[in-house]
Amino acid sequence: MAKDKKSLRPRAQTPKGFRDYFGAEVSDRAEMLRAIMQVYHRYGFDALESSAVETVEALGKFLPDVDRPNEGVFAWEDDDDGWVALRYDLTAPLARVYAQHRNDLPLPYRRYAMGPVWRNEKPGPGRFRQFYQCDADTVGAASVAADAEICAMLADCLETVGIPRGDYLIRVNNRKVLNGVLEVMGLKDDDQRAAVLRTIDKFDKVGEAGVRELLGKGRLDASGAYIDGVGLAPDQAEPVIAFLTSGRLEAADTLANLRDAIGESQVGDEGVSELEEIAALLAAQGYGPDRIIIDPSVVRGLGYYTGPVFEAELTFEILDDKGRKRQFGSVAGGGRYDDLVKRFTGQAVPATGVSIGVDRLLAALREKGRIGGQVAGPVVVTVMDRDRMGDYQQMVAELRQAGIRAEVYLGNPKNFGNQLKYADKRQSPVAVIEGGDEKANGVVQIKDLILGAKIAQDATLEEWKDRPSQYEVPRGDLVAKVREILSAHNLDTGAQG
Amino acid sequence: MAKDKKSLRPRAQTPKGFRDYFGAEVSDRAEMLRAIMQVYHRYGFDALESSAVETVEALGKFLPDVDRPNEGVFAWEDDDDGWVALRYDLTAPLARVYAQHRNDLPLPYRRYAMGPVWRNEKPGPGRFRQFYQCDADTVGAASVAADAEICAMLADCLETVGIPRGDYLIRVNNRKVLNGVLEVMGLKDDDQRAAVLRTIDKFDKVGEAGVRELLGKGRLDASGAYIDGVGLAPDQAEPVIAFLTSGRLEAADTLANLRDAIGESQVGDEGVSELEEIAALLAAQGYGPDRIIIDPSVVRGLGYYTGPVFEAELTFEILDDKGRKRQFGSVAGGGRYDDLVKRFTGQAVPATGVSIGVDRLLAALREKGRIGGQVAGPVVVTVMDRDRMGDYQQMVAELRQAGIRAEVYLGNPKNFGNQLKYADKRQSPVAVIEGGDEKANGVVQIKDLILGAKIAQDATLEEWKDRPSQYEVPRGDLVAKVREILSAHNLDTGAQG
Incomplete structure (x- = not known):
């Protein structure tokens, strides 16, 4: 029964030859x-x-005497306009x-x-x-x-x-x-002219000597096949x-x-x-x-x-x-x-x-490295206390109003590790943390995730324990500190919007 | 014979319900x-x-037992993927x-x-x-x-x-x-729930009293028809x-x-x-x-x-x-x-x-007037002497390099009136003219077409003859003068690229 149902599910796939583009x-x-x-x-x-969508007629593709227009275009028959195509x-x-x-x-x-x-x-x-x-x-x-x-x-x-x-x-x-x-x-024969044109088209591949051969008697190509010449x-x-x-x-x-x-x-x-x-x-x-x-x-x-x-x-x-x-x-x-x-x-x-x-x-x-370099993901504000979602939303609102790309974690906040994994998948440069103690003391923890990743790769255990990539700052300095970190990594700080 | 040929010409038209967007x-x-x-x-x-393009299956449109999928989507049968649709x-x-x-x-x-x-x-x-x-x-x-x-x-x-x-x-x-x-x-009957939902949807149109009637016995609508109520x-x-x-x-x-x-x-x-x-x-x-x-x-x-x-x-x-x-x-x-x-x-x-x-x-x-206000067409450099196209191209190149939208007239330059008509159709703010005399004297004529149009509407014959909307400036001042005119009309002067 369950199996039957499953087999009725649609395949989640683009048609062949189509694709999706992300980010x-x-x-x-x-x-x-x-x-x-x-x-x-x-x-x-x-x-x-x-x-x-154009009429097939306007595109200049003509219907053969079969049911569908010729290959090359995606076409269908419309009630009002006859055959139309993309x-x-x-x-x-x-x-x-x-x-x-x-x-x-x-x-x-x-x-x-x-x-x-x-x-x-x-x-x-x-x-x-x-x-x-x-x-x-x-x-x-x-x-x-x-x-x-x-x-x-x-x-x-x-x-x-x-x-x-x-x-x-x-x-x-x-x-x-x-x-x-x-x-x-003096070529007057259309077939011969066409053959010369086709040969010229091969100049990029076969070079001058090759074209000479192809215009003349023909040529043995790399695969060993003999290509007839124009004569x-x-x-x-x-x-x-x-x-x-x-x-x-x-x-x-x-x-x-x-x-x-x-x-x-x-x-x-x-x-x-x-x-x-x-x-x-x-x-x-x-x-x-x-x-x-x-x-x-x-x-x-x-x-x-x-x-x-x-x-x-x-x-x-x-x-x-x-x-x-x-x-x-x-x-x-x-x-x-x-x-x-x-x-x-x-x-x-x-x-x-x-x-x-x-x-x-x-x-x-x-x-050329003009695009596709370092992609700045959003700053992620983590959720330590799900009852204080309003506090976290206020932080992202401040960051966004300063022009900084930012989001609050919207998944189930129970497992903090998942939140950091999420930030990693988002290529976030910075994570913001405000637990109960921080809230009580009027501070926030700001993690430099780029520096953190570097340290995790290279550092000794002592250095790692020092956590030099995490900063405690007054809540009021949130935007300024995030901007400072982004700036240190040459990322967009939102300063120009 | 000619007539037959004409009837074979494709209609230059979008399919019904489609349109083109310009500028x-x-x-x-x-x-x-x-x-x-x-x-x-x-x-x-x-x-x-x-x-x-998606498979019809993925879109959630299912095939009826006829040859084509149901209305609502544009669909066709693909060799590889069965029915697909936009x-x-x-x-x-x-x-x-x-x-x-x-x-x-x-x-x-x-x-x-x-x-x-x-x-x-x-x-x-x-x-x-x-x-x-x-x-x-x-x-x-x-x-x-x-x-x-x-x-x-x-x-x-x-x-x-x-x-x-x-x-x-x-x-x-x-x-x-x-x-x-x-x-x-206490509505448990699905039909009745659906009827209530439909009635709620009409709240915008019929208001509180109307909804009361429609949930009860029914209502006489504006056209005089009686609409049954939910009861x-x-x-x-x-x-x-x-x-x-x-x-x-x-x-x-x-x-x-x-x-x-x-x-x-x-x-x-x-x-x-x-x-x-x-x-x-x-x-x-x-x-x-x-x-x-x-x-x-x-x-x-x-x-x-x-x-x-x-x-x-x-x-x-x-x-x-x-x-x-x-x-x-x-x-x-x-x-x-x-x-x-x-x-x-x-x-x-x-x-x-x-x-x-x-x-x-x-x-x-x-x-709200946020878009669709005055559209600045390109500056048009006219062609007085077709043998000096290089000179005119140099002018547009200078203007473009200064960030100003500009073009040279590329139609047949014989009739100068056509060139000004073209500038008009392009909503050009400025036309540039350099005939033989100007060339010899190292100057160009610059016409403020916006001011010109205003004067043509309001001016006396004397004012018109004074041509206060046309300026002769040294060739070297071309870009500066054009920028001055654009600026006077609050048009983009290209100063910020």
Whole structure:
């Protein structure tokens, strides 16, 4: 009977691929997003929070002739609206919002958006089906000044959240230059063009020699498998190699190399000119190659974007799972896309934007020790006499009014050891104790738990007995003494609220 | 042909009952939630962000024998987890999280949560299917000190976001007192108890006389319909009336009245004692009846909660749709509930908490003029010469580095009128102009758009021609002059970043 009942209990578990975030995981992210938001705001971008649910039609996912829409989104059928789905990014909703509200929005429209998105994908380690995005886009500005501005803003964001100059680099490329390269190669077959694009995408992994092989006859990969090549003659492949390897320290040299790579191509010329303009605009604002560079080896996203493409890379080294050094890598990317709104209105509207990888950037800040250091738990006021709860509540009220994070122990106070264990679990820096004797004498005991933990580790028995981490002070000095201890440990004393 | 294509275009619209939030709608809410979060944090509450998607099983919504789960939630069938749904509040997920992670969480566990929830209900005017909640709960504390603490915290929250003392009142009641009342009435029939509870819920609307009628023979309502009564004799109904009308200015008097109403009932006695304890604990912390009162007329939620119940009401008057004065009313409510975790673990875990109505509180702050006043748009640097975009970008960079919100016009600069129209739409306080002559003379024109708009309304033609709202200053004085104008209009000058 009891067993039957038990089997009816629901499992206490998130669905697969979802997770919960606790304490500093939530507040660190909120603080980081707030700092980014302030930079976006200063650049004239306005907040937009679109609904989490969109019609499948608006998202651009189309129904197959089966009962459910295709994989990739979480979708269901609504009585009023047919198939609807959770947004899978913040760009598709932007296109819908812009098309819906275009008569009321300024043109150009600069907007930022931050929030969760959902992907109906097989979850894996560190790969979740709900995660945060943090985007800024400019809709309706054809000028590459909009792209340059976003690159500068991205640099400001990284420095504001705590990535110092020198530890990041924003790399800018242009899809039109690549189109020019494909043009001079004389590739007219779409399949072959696609194959070349896929190969370029592998440049990061296989390097120049690898790309040469893959554009030609093919390549034996590390696993021993033979990868078929695109089948170009070495001469024909040359512009791709020239394009990928044209990066130099000086923007002028890189741009000259790119001019060579695109030959007589008009679209290629346009692309190089755009990069020149971006470099000039950034220089005018004081953003030099120590922050933003023209770099033709940026290939990620070239298939998706239609003009300038940019990527923010963190250049400091970390140790990977196997203890090997590697660069931290990409934390943000974006570029120009021009056809998103056209789906709705029939009119092409130029747009450009950036998306910051929230979890990646948080991991980087943790890596740099910017967040996730010592977490100050609350001061815990213990309960020695359950009939005097009012006295203890008065103490926490005083501490809180002084801006100090504090709480009274609300569990069963019978076992004092449990109260100290609780304070330990809360990472409390300070415990306050007021028994009957203290009350009678008008004093309180204040335990410095951080110092206490250090002493417990290192001290001799004599030192331990001296209890130098516990202080008896007049009741009226409670706040001052707690503040003194917090201050000694460089913790927030509430002095600035 | 063209027509066919057009009909294939997706509608640019949110699903019914969903909406988008723009600019200050987003940032005002974020600022309010941040202020509340800081109070929660100071009280020792930790952040929790649970996943938006839960298994239907964990949410406690059960499948009927048809294809889809019942109304109320947005649900769909997942390949891995069966039926899953968007959370409809923040309390059900808390129960699941607590059951799942109880070995790692401190006990008691104080947590706060803020975020959207979703309801699959018919949308109506001002009624949306996605909205924000902002909760704080303490799990695992049986003591009413936990309830008292949450009431004090709620008062702090309201004052922190900008509701001054005197403009709100937190009213506290206790379900156990009501249970005592039902006990002394000798009601053993569950249907009759339920009918009495429903009647009590109408006290706010129909008043004492109305409740008397409804507990007795029945009542003719305003529409002329006759509402059947519960059928109690006048004597039998008396304890309910005594309970509902026992509130007095002094807590001691209210509590004495309640003692009379509950007679010999043990559970009633427990309830009154709890209210006494809450009143004493709040008094010890300095929260008097100007902020928190014992008020037996709080009936909302009495059916759901198991112990203390509280509600925050804003007492200032507003005009309703028809121009009549009325009190603003409730913005937050909560209480003690003890069976939520038991569903998962079989063990009863005491819990108490509060939920702040985010949209209601925002509306109240707007009503009080705390938010939604003059919005400062960005300074707009106009483009007089498209070849000198670098110069203009340099200006905005200087302004931004000084902490001033600024942007360069990124649309087609050909028509200068469009640029000023854009600045108008952006609610820009200042426009900056640098044509060829200005460039040659090393000066810029700075237009005070706020003053300009005033002059355009009031000025004579002569005054208008004098253009006293436009200043020519040396290029080097750009930031200083803009700051001076912003300062004259009490706008953020970026001086504090």
